[in-house]
Each structure stands twice: as structure tokens, then as C-alpha cells.
Amino acid sequence: MKYMQTKTQSLIxxxxxxxxGYFVALAAQMIVFPLYEIEVSINQNIQIGLIFTAVSIARSYLLRRFFNHYHHHRSAN
Structure with a gap:
């Protein structure tokens, strides 16, 4: 039997x-930025992390929808 996640499990x-991912990115920024002499405050670091997180969510969503569309049309043919 194939296991499928519930919508709640997928959301979690x-x-x-x-x-x-957000906290990993934030920690990475705090390590990498000083190596390149990029000086930002913690508030700016938080904002940059949130922007990159929003971009990542959009990218992930669009790719998922693309592949879903591709596989749906491919299996229909």
C-alpha cells in the first residue's frame, strides 16, 4: 500500500x-557576511533572511506546480 501524507502532515x-531553512540561512548570513566585509545589523539580517525565505517559498511552489502540470499532462497522453 502506498502511503500518502494528510494535508495536515504536509502543512506541518x-x-x-x-x-x-530560515534559521539556517540567518546563521549562514551571520557567518558569511563578515567574511566579505558586509556589515549589517541583526534587524537587517532578519529582514534579508525573510526576503530570501519568501523567494525560496515562491520558487518551491512554482517548481512543484510546473512538475505537477508536466506529469499530469504526460500521464494523460
């Missing part, structure tokens, strides 16, 4: 992924 997994 997606939320955890985005939250963990």
Missing part, C-alpha cells in the same frame, strides 16, 4: 522545513 512538514 512544509512549515518545519521553512522555519529550519
Amino acid at each position: 512538514e512544509s512549515s518545519a522545513n521553512v522555519t529550519i
Whole structure:
């Protein structure tokens, strides 16, 4: 039997992924920016992380929809 996630499980997994990704990105910025002599405040770091997170969510969504559309049309033919 094939296991399918419930919508709630998918939401929880997606939320955890985005939250963990945000904090990983924030930590990476705090390490990498000084190496390139980019000086930003913690508030700016938080804002940059949020922008990159929004871009990542949009990218992930668009790719998922593209592949869903592609596979749907491919299986229909």
C-alpha cells in the first residue's frame, strides 16, 4: 500500500522545513557576511533572511506546480 501524507502532515512538514531553512540561512548570513566585509545589523539580517525565505517559498511552489502540470499532462497522453 502506498502511503500518502494528510494535508495536515504536509502543512506541518512544509512549515518545519521553512522555519529550519530560515534559521539556517540567518546563521549562514551571520557567518558569511563578515567574511566579505558586509556589515549589517541583526534587524537587517532578519529582514534579508525573510526576503530570501519568501523567494525560496515562491520558487518551491512554482517548481512543484510546473512538475505537477508536466506529469499530469504526460500521464494523460
